[in-house]
Amino acid sequence: xxxxxxxxxxxxxxxxxxxxxxxxxxxxxxxxxxxxxxxxxxxxxxxxxxxxxxxxxxxxxxxxxxxxxxxxxxxxxxxxxxxxxxxx
Numbered sequence: 001x002x003x004x005x006x007x008x009x010x011x012x013x014x015x016x017x018x019x020x021x022x023x024x025x026x027x028x029x030x031x032x033x034x035x036x037x038x039x040x041x042x043x044x045x046x047x048x049x050x051x052x053x054x055x056x057x058x059x060x061x062x063x064x065x066x067x068x069x070x071x072x073x074x075x076x077x078x079x080x081x082x083x084x085x086x087x088x
Contacts, residue, residue, distance in 0.1 A: 024048050 021028055024045055033039040041049070046057055053059075071077035 020052075023052055 018028075021031055026045065030039070030041070034041050046060060049060060050057060071080060
């Protein structure tokens, strides 16, 4: 399984809040590892994330280029592309 594509979807989850980790019954280290591509979650956790986010498995695990329709505001598209190309 490929690593989760949180950053490509601009989904930001702060493991520090504990809300996400509590909902999935996992630790903050596990979520950090998933976000940074060091490990992949079990499919049961992927399914739980899909339920939380209202998305499909492929939305989380498959990379896709943003479509122009994804951004109604040209400035938002430009900012998202900049952030994608220049992570921390």
